[in-house]
Amino acid sequence: MTPVRHPDAPAPGELLGAHYGECFGCGGEQPHGLHLQARAGEGVSITAEFTVQPAHQGAPGLAHGGVLATALDETLGSLNWLLRTIAVTGRLETDFVRPVPVGTTLYLEAEVTAVAGRKIYSRATGRVGGPEGPVAVRAEALFIEVQVDHFVNHGRPEEIKAAMSDPDQIRRARAFEVNP
Numbered sequence: 001m002t003p004v005r006h007p008d009a010p011a012p013g014e015l016l017g018a019h020y021g022e023c024f025g026c027g028g029e030q031p032h033g034l035h036l037q038a039r040a041g042e043g044v045s046i047t048a049e050f051t052v053q054p055a056h057q058g059a060p061g062l063a064h065g066g067v068l069a070t071a072l073d074e075t076l077g078s079l080n081w082l083l084r085t086i087a088v089t090g091r092l093e094t095d096f097v098r099p100v101p102v103g104t105t106l107y108l109e110a111e112v113t114a115v116a117g118r119k120i121y122s123r124a125t126g127r128v129g130g131p132e133g134p135v136a137v138r139a140e141a142l143f144i145e146v147q148v149d150h151f152v153n154h155g156r157p158e159e160i161k162a163a164m165s166d167p168d169q170i171r172r173a174r175a176f177e178v179n180p
């Protein structure tokens with residue numbers, strides 16, 4: 001099925017903000033995290049930026065592939081906010097096309113290509129040198145829709161409790177529950 005943008009999705013160009021302060025991908029309170037900033041695009045699409053820091057190295061001076069996969073995963077995960085669906089990554093297939101040096105800003109774009117029941121298919125690219133620059137990484141993903149219980153049942157009680165007492169998190173969890 002063609003993906004449908006939720007009527008209450010943030011307007012194109014709007015920053016999404018972090019879904020969780022401690023998130024390694026987008027959280028502002030995570031010192032070694034990616035601090036990835038995602039913006040809503042047209043339709044069910046997202047753009048995002050992330051600058052590779054010294055803490056993200058694999059080979060000397062180069063981004064670790066797993067960190068780049070995280071940037072793709074986080075950008076792809078942000079798409080679910082435009083569908084107003086809670087979903088987790090089931091499958092992430094990544095192509096590493098060129099090395100990405102520390103200090104480089106990765107310009108990411110992602111879109112949902114299809115939705116089939118609980119399955120959300122998507123793809124993303126990360127470019128260097130600018131939003132129109134050469135592709136450094138690409139991914140195709142399958143996210144699976146879950147209920148809030150997924151996090152409550154599997155997460156550690158202390159973090160769940162802290163997340164539940166964050167007013168913004170509760171608002172989001174509620175929004176997810178009333179707008180499946």
Ligand SMILES: CCCCCCCCCCCCCCCC(=O)SCCNC(=O)CCNC(=O)[C@H](O)C(C)(C)COP(=O)(O)OP(=O)(O)OC[C@H]1O[C@@H](n2cnc3c(N)ncnc32)[C@H](O)[C@@H]1OP(=O)(O)O
Pocket residue numbers: 019073074077086087088089090091117118119142144146148151152160163164169172173
């Ligand atoms: C208080 C807290 C508030 C929280 C507020 C929310 C905040 C929102 C945070 C989101 C966070 C984002 C961060 C970035 C995104 C991550 O990184 S998420 C973290 C990484 N991912 C995970 O941890 C997921 C771990 N895996 C699982 O929990 C389970 O395998 C899953 C994905 C839920 C699926 O299990 P299941 O629900 O039992 O589903 P199942 O019936 O097996 O499969 C459903 C369908 O999907 C297909 N499928 C499942 N897995 C796969 C696969 N790997 N390959 C191919 N097909 C698959 C099945 O074949 C099936 O297809 P159909 O038969 O329907 O055609």
